[in-house]
Amino acid sequence: MDIKPINDIEKDIIEDFGLFDSWEDKYEYIIDMGKKLAVLEDEHKLDENKIKGCQSTVWLVASYEDGRIFFKADSDAVIVKGLISMLIRVLSGHTPAEIIEARLDFIGEIGMMTHLAQIRSNGLLSMIKQMKNYAIAFQAIDNQQIDHK
Amino acid sequence: MATLDLRQQFPILNRMVKGKPLVYFDNAATAQKPQRVIDALTHYYTHYNANIHRGIHTLAEEATAAYEAARHTAQEFIGAAAPEEIIFTRGTTEGINLVAYTWGRQNVGAGDEIIISGMEHHSNIVPWQILCEEKGAILKVIPVNDNGELAMDVYRSLLSNKTKLVSVVHVSNSLGTVNPVKEIIDAAHRAGARVLLDGAQSAVHMDIDVQAINCDFFAFSGHKVYGPTGVGVLYGKKELLESMPVFQGGGEMIKEVTFEKTIYNDLPYKYEAGTPNIADTIALKAALDFISETGKQQIRDHENELLAYATAQLQAIPGLTIIGNAKEKVSLVSFIIKDIHPQDVGVLLDNQGIAVRTGHHCTQPLMARFGIPGTIRASFALYNQKEEIDALVTSLHKTIKMLL
Numbered sequence: 001m002d003i004k005p006i007n008d009i010e011k012d013i014i015e016d017f018g019l020f021d022s023w024e025d026k027y028e029y030i031i032d033m034g035k036k037l038a039v040l041e042d043e044h045k046l047d048e049n050k051i052k053g054c055q056s057t058v059w060l061v062a063s064y065e066d067g068r069i070f071f072k073a074d075s076d077a078v079i080v081k082g083l084i085s086m087l088i089r090v091l092s093g094h095t096p097a098e099i100i101e102a103r104l105d106f107i108g109e110i111g112m113m114t115h116l117a118q119i120r121s122n123g124l125l126s127m128i129k130q131m132k133n134y135a136i137a138f139q140a141i142d143n144q145q146i147d148h149k
Numbered sequence: 150m151a152t153l154d155l156r157q158q159f160p161i162l163n164r165m166v167k168g169k170p171l172v173y174f175d176n177a178a179t180a181q182k183p184q185r186v187i188d189a190l191t192h193y194y195t196h197y198n199a200n201i202h203r204g205i206h207t208l209a210e211e212a213t214a215a216y217e218a219a220r221h222t223a224q225e226f227i228g229a230a231a232p233e234e235i236i237f238t239r240g241t242t243e244g245i246n247l248v249a250y251t252w253g254r255q256n257v258g259a260g261d262e263i264i265i266s267g268m269e270h271h272s273n274i275v276p277w278q279i280l281c282e283e284k285g286a287i288l289k290v291i292p293v294n295d296n297g298e299l300a301m302d303v304y305r306s307l308l309s310n311k312t313k314l315v316s317v318v319h320v321s322n323s324l325g326t327v328n329p330v331k332e333i334i335d336a337a338h339r340a341g342a343r344v345l346l347d348g349a350q351s352a353v354h355m356d357i358d359v360q361a362i363n364c365d366f367f368a369f370s371g372h373k374v375y376g377p378t379g380v381g382v383l384y385g386k387k388e389l390l391e392s393m394p395v396f397q398g399g400g401e402m403i404k405e406v407t408f409e410k411t412i413y414n415d416l417p418y419k420y421e422a423g424t425p426n427i428a429d430t431i432a433l434k435a436a437l438d439f440i441s442e443t444g445k446q447q448i449r450d451h452e453n454e455l456l457a458y459a460t461a462q463l464q465a466i467p468g469l470t471i472i473g474n475a476k477e478k479v480s481l482v483s484f485i486i487k488d489i490h491p492q493d494v495g496v497l498l499d500n501q502g503i504a505v506r507t508g509h510h511c512t513q514p515l516m517a518r519f520g521i522p523g524t525i526r527a528s529f530a531l532y533n534q535k536e537e538i539d540a541l542v543t544s545l546h547k548t549i550k551m552l553l
């Protein structure tokens with residue numbers, strides 16, 4: 001499988017946003033991303049998959065295949081869903097180490113830093129933290145297995 | 150009421166947000182401050198900053214006089230019988246906690262009951278839960294009907310000789326409902342219970358006369374009455390405050406301290422341990438004076454007009470449902486829009502310069518009662534204008550179009 005480095009995907013998104021000169025265009029793009037996010041099956045919409053610290057409900061699940069993490073998510077708020085969709089586009093399919101190290105500077109570059117500031121209201125920071133926590137957990141499992149070998 | 154003249158006294162209203170003139174509709178969360186409140190703060194720090202009640206120098210005398218003048222103004226503002234019935238706190242939350250930790254611990258025991266309502270702010274739920282858990286007491290809840298009014302018949306049936314306290318919100322911050330507090334208080338007193346009113350939302354809109362309504366405690370916050378943050382008022386009937394145990398210990402609240410025994414100070418200082426929030430308390434006086442001079446009736450007339458206009462305009466938007474249709478309401482409209490999350494609306498309105506509140510408004514049980522995750526709340530103040538409601542309606546149409 002050929003996967004673009006995280007940095008390159010971030011650059012793509014920054015370029016996309018560079019084309020927008022109004023807030024409407026930006027948000028329409030995010031809303032569109034939200035609407036297009038792959039569905040998360042109802043069986044995953046469990047309390048244990050909910051991210052705390054969001055005004056809206058956000059579910060996030062991760063699977064680990066051949067050293068790569070794949071995320072799936074959903075939210076009842078479409079802008080938040082669009083933001084998760086972008087995070088998934090950037091992080092999904094990468095190795096735990098790559099995800100842990102990702103700086104995600106694109107969020108500031110595209111002017112969504114204010115969403116980071118509103119930690120309690122829409123929890124972008126909580127989502128990132130949760131994604132990184134998955135990466136840390138999968139990495140720990142790998143290390144344990146190596147130790148046992 | 151000359152709204153334009155009043156607006157000019159609020160410098161923040163001139164600012165732009167995201168390139169658009171600010172429309173501030175989050176007044177129920179906190180109100181903006183008139184210039185005279187801001188001036189009172191800087192004047193204090195520029196000219197007579199000193200610790201109060203202790204110094205014998207000129208600055209200390211001036212600061213003490215200004216601080217105690219604020220107490221008199223607060224007393225008049227809510228119609229208390231005596232200045233010592235006014236305790237300065239950090240806000241409504243601290244006022245309620247003070248009562249829970251002092252009066253509550255002294256008077257509530259195992260099997261006793263405390264009645265709150267289904268529309269309480271978390272500040273008027275959690276302190277009583279803590280108390281009930283500690284004492285083995287029971288928390289009872291007055292239900293809310295579909296219009297957002299209290300089920301008074303159920304309330305009356307909840308009252309019994311086990312009821313020690315009824316603690317309810319005077320005006321709901323999520324629905325705008327004005328509760329029939331006189332009726333609530335009279336019924337509670339007949340059952341032998343005391344009543345605390347959460348006045349966080351009512352103090353700014355309603356005429357408050359604690360003696361006429363005969364509540365035992367009344368708490369409100371400075372920042373919601375055009376005053377500074379970090380200061381509030383707890384009113385308590387004198388005989389109650391006198392019989393209650395102390396809250397925090399420290400300076401100011403004592404008469405005499407030896408290692409064997411401390412003699413506590415008289416009211417109200419008994420409940421004001423440590424150096425109080427002198428600057429903000431002095432500026433609170435400026436805010437209360439501002440309201441009194443503007444005239445609560447005039448403010449209410451203006452706000453009621455805004456409420457009627459906003460209700461009609463918002464109701465006409467397809468898919469929009471107003472949550473809270475009580476017969477008596479203050480100038481606040483909570484609503485939801487079909488198939489749209491409140492938070493999405495809040496984000497897009499902010500991009501159009503409009504500040505509203507979205508979410509559960511610290512009333513999660515109430516949101517659960519209506520089966521919704523939260524609402525969008527536009528709350529109006531004396532400086533808001535019909536044109537701003539028009540701007541909200543226009544922006545909402547655009548927002549809905551973007552989201553659907």
Ligand SMILES: Cc1ncc(COP(=O)(O)O)c(C=O)c1O
Nearest residue numbers: 240241242270272322347349370
């Ligand atoms: C009804 C009600 N009660 C209590 C509070 C708490 O007030 P404060 O945070 O100023 O203590 C608020 C403020 O949000 C409120 O609206």
